[in-house]
Amino acid sequence: MSDAFIKISNLHKSYGLGALKVLNGLDRTIARNDRLVIVGPSGGGKSTMLRCVMGLEDIDSGSIEMNGESYISTGRNGKTVINRALQKQIGMVFQHYTLFPHLTVRQNLTLAPVRAHGISPAKANEKAETLLTRFGLAAKLDAHPSKLSGGQKQRVAIARALMLDPKLMLFDEVTSALDPELVFEVEGMMSELADGGMPMMIVTHDMNFAKNIATEIVFCAGGVIVESAPPQAFFGAPQMPRTREFLKTIRSGGSE
Amino acid sequence: MDFHSVISNAGQLWSGLIITLELSALTITISVFTGFIVALLSISPYKVVRLPIRTYIEIFRCTPALVQVVWFFYCVPVLFNVFWEPFTMGVIVFSLNLTAYNAEAYRAAIQAVPGAHGDAAVALGLKRTQYYRFVVFPQALRLAVPVLLTNSIGMIQQSALVALVAVNDLMYESKALASQTYRPVEVFTTAAAIYFVISLIMSRVVEFVGKRTRRLIDAR
Numbered sequence: 001m002s003d004a005f006i007k008i009s010n011l012h013k014s015y016g017l018g019a020l021k022v023l024n025g026l027d028r029t030i031a032r033n034d035r036l037v038i039v040g041p042s043g044g045g046k047s048t049m050l051r052c053v054m055g056l057e058d059i060d061s062g063s064i065e066m067n068g069e070s071y072i073s074t075g076r077n078g079k080t081v082i083n084r085a086l087q088k089q090i091g092m093v094f095q096h097y098t099l100f101p102h103l104t105v106r107q108n109l110t111l112a113p114v115r116a117h118g119i120s121p122a123k124a125n126e127k128a129e130t131l132l133t134r135f136g137l138a139a140k141l142d143a144h145p146s147k148l149s150g151g152q153k154q155r156v157a158i159a160r161a162l163m164l165d166p167k168l169m170l171f172d173e174v175t176s177a178l179d180p181e182l183v184f185e186v187e188g189m190m191s192e193l194a195d196g197g198m199p200m201m202i203v204t205h206d207m208n209f210a211k212n213i214a215t216e217i218v219f220c221a222g223g224v225i226v227e228s229a230p231p232q233a234f235f236g237a238p239q240m241p242r243t244r245e246f247l248k249t250i251r252s253g254g255s256e
Numbered sequence: 257m258d259f260h261s262v263i264s265n266a267g268q269l270w271s272g273l274i275i276t277l278e279l280s281a282l283t284i285t286i287s288v289f290t291g292f293i294v295a296l297l298s299i300s301p302y303k304v305v306r307l308p309i310r311t312y313i314e315i316f317r318c319t320p321a322l323v324q325v326v327w328f329f330y331c332v333p334v335l336f337n338v339f340w341e342p343f344t345m346g347v348i349v350f351s352l353n354l355t356a357y358n359a360e361a362y363r364a365a366i367q368a369v370p371g372a373h374g375d376a377a378v379a380l381g382l383k384r385t386q387y388y389r390f391v392v393f394p395q396a397l398r399l400a401v402p403v404l405l406t407n408s409i410g411m412i413q414q415s416a417l418v419a420l421v422a423v424n425d426l427m428y429e430s431k432a433l434a435s436q437t438y439r440p441v442e443v444f445t446t447a448a449a450i451y452f453v454i455s456l457i458m459s460r461v462v463e464f465v466g467k468r469t470r471r472l473i474d475a476r
């Protein structure tokens with residue numbers, strides 16, 4: 001594929017010195033206009049896949065390329081080598097907000113741009129105000145995270161990641177810790193980003209949201225991608241038995 | 257009860273109190289800094305650094321302060337052939353003791369910062385040193401402050417132990433005054449009251465700071 005932005009090749013990852021294999025030779029390319037929603041059973045490797053793409057995990061073997069350049073690979077001694085310059089092009093939001101509680105919303109947004117990316121405080125500040133105004137959070141600029149609702153915290157966390165102009169956004173179960181009535185505002189913000197053309201990889205348990213936002217659903221189980229297809233085809237006519245079984249479980253209200 | 261002899265000799269108790277406060281203030285100030293450095297060393301990824309530091313911490317946490325004071329005053333001059341003023345010896349031994357306790361307070365606070373913040377910091381492109389400087393330490397310091405203050409109150413009370421080894425602190429002067437005046441009940445009651453008032457004021461400060469800290473913890 002010529003427009004491949006990220007190319008994951010034969011990625012292996014295990015925890016506890018190989019005791020628990022999580023990724024078993026994962027292959028996948030992500031194009032510039034892709035919005036992949038990754039679904040699958042617990043322990044199937046969804047979150048690990050995202051964490052590897054972010055460069056948060058050491059890998060056993062395999063590689064990830066970005067724009068044809070080596071982004072993550074293993075060195076001669078088996079250690080994981082991460083190209084930090086390329087890593088900066090990816091943003092990630094987590095299940096538990098991870099806002100820094102001792103900083104205000106404004107400071108949460110400007111910390112990394114000013115301290116790690118050489119952006120002037122004035123410019124970072126202006127950008128923070130623009131972003132939060134756009135997402136209806138301007139009133140919370142100088143509040144501490146403790147004064148925000150879960151939904152607001154998560155939206156601030158998304159804005160914080162956007163401060164660095166990522167070329168790809170990763171969302172790891174960002175609505176799982178939220179009360180049901182707050183899920184909508186966070187998903188709404190993600191949809192807005194999607195409309196703006198932001199490439200995404202999303203791990204979620206919300207199948208309705210998956211259907212609406214995804215360009216492609218990726219079913220991940222046993223550390224590999226079992227099947228991937230556009231939402232209509234994926235939910236309407238799944239090809240693999242393992243996929244059908246999974247869809248049956250979630251439709252019958254199972255916990256997967 | 258007749259406090260007349262206490263009041264007329266207030267100057268003697270006062271000079272003892274000054275020594276107690278000087279000894280405590282010096283020890284607390286030193287240990288706030290050394291405790292932090294020792295805490296960092298105690299979580300070092302290198303065993304050669306970590307093990308000796310942890311051994312030191314455990315020795316001082318697992319022996320009575322009284323034994324530490326007595327051992328230091330009687331054994332260190334003999335073993336190492338050094339002779340310092342009793343006051344200096346007192347500052348050193350209590351600093352060693354309080355540093356060990358403070359180091360544990362700092363270590364616990366550093367480790368209480370959620371590991372997920374480290375993931376967020378990587379995702380934001382912060383370097384490891386930046387992560388510690390801007391994310392971990394500011395949170396950890398706020399979490400550690402109430403424990404540091406509690407440790408410091410304990411230290412002020414323990415400082416009375418130096419009276420046994422001829423440092424003329426509040427307790428030492430009280431003992432002297434009690435035997436001069438034959439009024440042990442009045443003198444020691446006064447001494448107890450002074451220690452009580454100092455500690456009470458400090459524990460009120462701890463409570464106030466603790467409330468503010470709890471707000472920070474709730475924020476997570």
